[in-house]
Amino acid sequence: MARPSVKAERTEEILDAFERCVARLGVEGTTLERIAEESGLRRSLLRYHIGNRSEMVKALADRYIKSSRAEACKMLATMPESETSAPLLDYLFINIDEDQRRKILVAEALVSGADLYPEIKHRMNEWYSNFVMILCRIINVDYPDADASAQREVAWGLISLVFNVQMMAALGGGELVIRDSRRAAERLLLSLKVNDPKPEAERSFEGTAELIA
Amino acid sequence: MARPSVKAERTEEILDAFERCVARLGVEGTTLERIAEESGLRRSLLRYHIGNRSEMVKALADRYIKSSRAEACKMLATMPESETSAPLLDYLFINIDEDQRRKILVAEALVSGADLYPEIKHRMNEWYSNFVMILCRIINVDYPDADASAQREVAWGLISLVFNVQMMAALGGGELVIRDSRRAAERLLLSLKVNDPKPEAERSFEGTAELIA
DNA sequence: GAATTAATTTTCAAAAATGAAAATTAATTC
């Protein structure tokens, strides 16, 4: 009855370009004009299809959460029944293509930029919790006897390593850092075996009392 | 012979304000006008005392590197002769005041923003290497038999944890993440004891050959 | 208090970024 809509495709194209910019320049470093250039579209089309700047950022965060969650579930599905540690480490550190690397940098940028966009804060918190949960589920396969908090500590450590290795890779010297990160992650996973059930030694560095929630 | 110079003091004030802004808003999210407001000075004074925007960023990075190096050395000096692990973890995760927290966020912002300011890239690389070295020296006190690469892996893991805990703390839910981070760091340190000298188990998750530099 | 130099304020211009809407073009149906 009229010209067919391409809003869905354009929206994807625009957000793809936005992601590429954010990975390099951060949320605040990315201007609408730059996104337009990156996507090969006019700036007015960003506005027409998505909206103004803050709506653009919101749309980016929304899409990111959704696709990231889907990706994590897919990853979970590809995990073997046992011996998940090696495939997990490969997934997190080795089998990283340009796309996944960008996704990680975008997550960091969104978290860092959350202060300026309060709506994102909650979304990124949710995203992070979900990621930890997925990791714990995988960790649980190889280390079912480790208690939940121990698994969470290790999961958090893995995430920290993944984030930082990509951030530092931007400074150059990528290969060495990747190798070290993977090894450190390996250490964290193995700590679940060695220290289970928790011996006295593990508590030897315990902090002061007010830290215990 | 003339009005006394206050350039040194003003410069410090301005860069202090700049740091406060960068910790919250990132390098690109910080405008000169905002720095002026934060410091209580006119924008023209930033230019007069330091320079234009890129010179401001360069000055910030320079001062950051210097003071950070001094701080790290001071920390190293306060370490005991033995049993350094607990004080190290306290230093990295527990005894963090607003100032130190800000410093960490600034480091992250500078690393993330290095793409836009090539001059910083090298400086931040240097900074990072120095930090790893200091940590290795401390780690070496308690784990002198662990080989250098193992110490470096653990040091890198500690840095990753420190960075991420502060980044995520901005999203809220700080206490739990701090506790988990400290515990994860503890696991990394302990892995140096358990797996030394490296048993076969430690190599069980070794990646493919092309990773060996 | 005149000279001197530094600091500060004021002011203006230019560029960059965003918001918004009018005008035009394109693809579909009937």
Add this chain to the structure above:
DNA sequence: GAATTAATTTTCATTTTTGAAAATTAATTC
């Protein structure tokens, strides 16, 4: 090919940010 609706282009105004220099004020020495 006329009507219809979506997409695209064009255009303009406004705000923000930055660069730069002139004008003024302040503290010191002689």
